[in-house]
Amino acid sequence: MSAADQAAVMRDHPLRRWIRAYADSRLALAGLGLLVLIVAAAIAAPWLAPQNPYDLMQLDMLDGRLPPGSVSGDGELRYLLGTDAQGRDMLSAILYGLRISVVVGVAATLLALLVGMTLGLVAGYFGGRFDALLMRVVDIQLAFPSILTAMILLALFGQGIDKIIIALVASQWAYYARTTRSVAMVEADKAYIEAARLLGLSTLRIVFRHLLPNCLPPLMVVAALQVAAAIALEATLSFLGLGLPVTEPSLGLLIANGFQYLYSGRYWISLFPGLALLLTLLALNLVADQLRDVLNPRLRKS
Amino acid sequence: MPFFILRRCLQAVNVLVVMSLLVFAGVYAIGSPLDLLVDPQATTEDLARAAAALGLDQPVWVQYGRFLSRALGGDLGDSFIHGSPAIGLILARLPATLELAVVAMLIAVGLGIPLGLWAGLHPDTVGGRTIMAGSIVGFSLPTFWVGLMLIMVFSVQLGWLPAGGRGPTTELFGLPLSVLSVEGWRHLILPATNLALFKLALIIRLTRSGTREALQQDYVRFARAKGLSTGRVVGVHVLKNILIPVVTVVGMEFGSLVAFSVVTESIFAWPGMGKLLLDSITQLDRPVVLAYLLLIVLLYIVINLVVDLVYALLDPRVGRGGSGR
C-alpha cells in the first residue's frame, strides 16, 4: 500500500472514528477531563493531602468540628474544608476516601467483568444446557436490585473489604454475562468463526482471540456505567454501616459520620464528601453516556 | 388471551418454587440452620428441641417439605430480638413502606413522562438540554446524599418540613395510611421525593430516547402525511408506543424502589420494612432477614406478573394471534 493509502486507512481507523465521535460532545469531554482529574487526585492523595487522616498522631481533638477555612490550634495547618469530630482535615479525609471509593469500585467492576464475561462467552459459544441454566440465574439475579443482593450477602458473611468486593461483584456480574452472551451468540454463527473452526484452531483460541474482541465494545459501555454504580453502591452500603470498616473510611462512611452534625448546622462534614462523590459519579456517567452513544450503532444518526 | 394469563401465572408459580429451593438451600445446606434460626441465647436443651422441631435429623427433602409447609403457613421463625414471629413484624411495617414507594413512583412517573416527552420532542432547545443535564445529575446523585441535603435545606435551614418520622395515620381498607392528612403529607413529601429522584431521572431518559426513536419511525411520517396535527401525532401515535417499554420498566423498578427504601427510611426515620431490615442485619436477627427476603421475592413475582399482564393489554401484538407475513 502506498503511503497515501496507508494514511487514508489510518484516518478511517475505527478507533479514530470513535475518538472523533466522542469528542463531538463538549459535555462529554468535560466529563472526561473531570474524571481524569479525580482519578489523578485519588492516586496522588498521599502527596496532595495536607495531612494523613489515618495517622492518629497528627490529629488534634481540640481542632474538631471547625468550619472551613479555620486554622489549626498550633497555627500549622489551614483546614480548607473544615474538620470532622476527631479533628481530621476534611480535605485530606476526602482525598483518601476518594482513593478507597475509586479503588473498590474499579476493582469490583473489573472482577465482575472478568467473571461475567467468561461465563457469558462460554454460554454464548457453546449454548446448550449450560446456556439455559446460566440465563435463568442471570434473569433472577438481574430481577433483584443490587442493593438487596449486597445486603443479603453482607448479612450472611459479615463485613470487611474483601466481602464488600464480593458483594459488589455478585450484584454486577450478571450484566456482563448477559451482554457478552448476546454478542457471543450472534458472532458465533458468523462465517469467520466457522472458518477458524475449519482451520482447526483450538476452542480456547477461537473464543479468546476471535470472539472476545468483538464483544468488547458493548462491554466497555456496560463497564463504564457500572463503575459508577459500584462506587455508588459501596458508598450507600458504607453509609448504612454495612460497608468498609471504620479505620479506612470511604466517602460513604465520611458522609455517614457527618449526618448527625447536620442538625447543628455543621454541614461541611457531610457536604464536602458528598460533593466529591457526586462529582465522581457525574463524571463517570457523562463519559459512559457518550461512550454508549459512540459505540452503539443503532443510536447513531445516519 | 386467557391462555396467556394462565401461562404467566404458572410461570410465576414456577419461579416461586425455584426461589424457595434457593432460599432453602442457602439456609439449610450452606449455613447451619441452627445458627440462623435459633436464638443464640438458647440453652442446649432448647437447641436440641429446636433441632428436632426443624427436623435436622431427617433427610433433606423432608426438611424441605417441612420448611415449605411452615413457610406457607406463615411461620418463618421468630425474631431473636423481639421474640415475636418475624413475618408479623414485617407485615406490620409493610403499609408504611408501600405508601412511601407508591407515592415516590407516582412522582417519578407523573413528572418523568411529560418531561422526557418534551425533551425528546425538542432535544436541541435550552429546555430540552436542561432536562437532559438535570437527568444525568439526578442519575449521579447518590440517594442517601440527596436525602441529607433535603433535610439540611428544608428542615434545618428553612424549617418548612419535619426532618423525619411519619405523619398521623388513618385506616383505609384496613391499611394505616398517612396520605389522607396534610400533616401526613408534610412528613411524606421529603422522603418520597428523595426516593423518587433516581427513578425520575431514569424515566426521563427512557421516555426521551423512546420518543426520539419513535419520531424516526415510518408511522410518524405517515401520520404527518395524513395531515394530522402535531398534538395528535405525539399524544396518540407516539405516546402509545413509548408507554409500552416505559410501563415495563416502571413495573420492574417498583420492586427496586421498595428495596432502596432502606436508605431513605433510615435517613428519614420512616417506620417501614427497610429500617427493620437494616436493624436486623446489624443485630444479626436472621429470621427477620430471611422473612424479608421471602416477602420481597413474593412481591417481585407478583409485580412481574402484573407488568406482563399490563404489557399484554397495551401491546396488541402480544396474546392476539396475527396472520401477518
Added chain:
Amino acid sequence: MNSVHNAAQAVLEVTGLSVGFAQRGTVLRAVDDISLHIAPGEVLGLVGESGSGKSMTAYSLLGLVEPPGQVSADTFRLCGKEMRAADERAWRQLRGRRIAMIFQDPMMTLNPVLRIDTQMVEAIHAHRRVGRGAALEMAAAALQRVGIADAPARLHAYPHQLSGGMRQRVAIAIALLNAPDLIVADEPTTALDVTIQAQILAEMQALCQASGTALLWITHDLAVVAALADRVCVMYAGRIVEQGPVDQVLAQPAHPYTRGLLNSTPAAAPSQHADNAGATRRLSTIPGLPPALGERPEGCAFRPRCARASAACLQVPALVAVSPGHEVRCFHPLARVSA
C-alpha cells in the same frame, strides 16, 4: 404528449428543487436541482436506484423533510398553491387532503398499536367535520374500493393481523380517503410478493383513472414504470438525467444510464431486448456503483461509469431536448435509432 403545460392547471409544478444536508462545512445535496410537473390525472414514474435521492424528493413534496435537511426551490406550486415558504399549518391543510403519500413498508407505516379504524377515521377527521359513524362508513367504503373483502371486520383489526398485501391496500385506501389530486407512492410494491405486486399495480391504475387522481410512482423497477406511467423521469445521484414520455424513453433512451438500466432489467417490455438485428440480447450490468452522498464526482455524476465520457463531462450538463417532451442531461446522448 403535449409539451406545453398550463401551469395554472398543473397538480404539481416545481423547479430547482434541492434538498441539502449541512455537514462539517459543506452542503451535501441529496436532491440537486430537480424540476417536476404533473398534470391532473397524469401518472409520472420516477426511476432511480437506492441513494439516487428519490425518497428525499418524495418527502420534500409533502414538506416532510426534517432538519438537518434543508429544502429549497425556485418555484414550488401544489394544486395552484404557493408552497415555497409554506408554514406547517399550510402544509397540514394540504397533506392528506390534496396530496397523499404511500410508503414502502406497510408494516411500519401503520402504527402497530392502533386499530385500523382509528387510523382511518383520524385521517378523515383531520380534514372534515363528520360524525364518527359517517367516518366509519367512508372508511369501510374505501376498504371495499381497494378490494378488501369483509371490510367492517378488518376495521377492528390491528395491523399485524393483516397480511402485507392487505396492509398496503389499507395504506392506499387511506391515501384515497379524501380524494386527493396527487398521490406520491414511494416504492409501494417493493416489499410485497410478485403476484400481489401485479394486482396492486393494476388496482391502483384503475382507481386513479376512475377518480382522476394524478400519481407520482417512485420505483427502481423499469418494468413497473413501463406498465403504469405516462411519463418517466430517471434520477441519478440526486439529479434528473432523462425525462419524457414513457414509450419514447424506454424505446429510445438518450442517456447512457437509462440504456444501462434497460440492459440490466430482464422484464422491461420484451421488445427492448431485441437488438437491431432482432436477436435477443444478454443482460449486462453497468460497471461500478452509484456514488454515495458525500462522494459525488465533479460535473456529470455518471462520468466514472460511462463509456462515452470525455473531458467535457467535468461540467454539469444542462437538460436539453432531444425531441418534443423528451429531455436529457448529457453531453453525449445516445443517437436516435430509426426503427
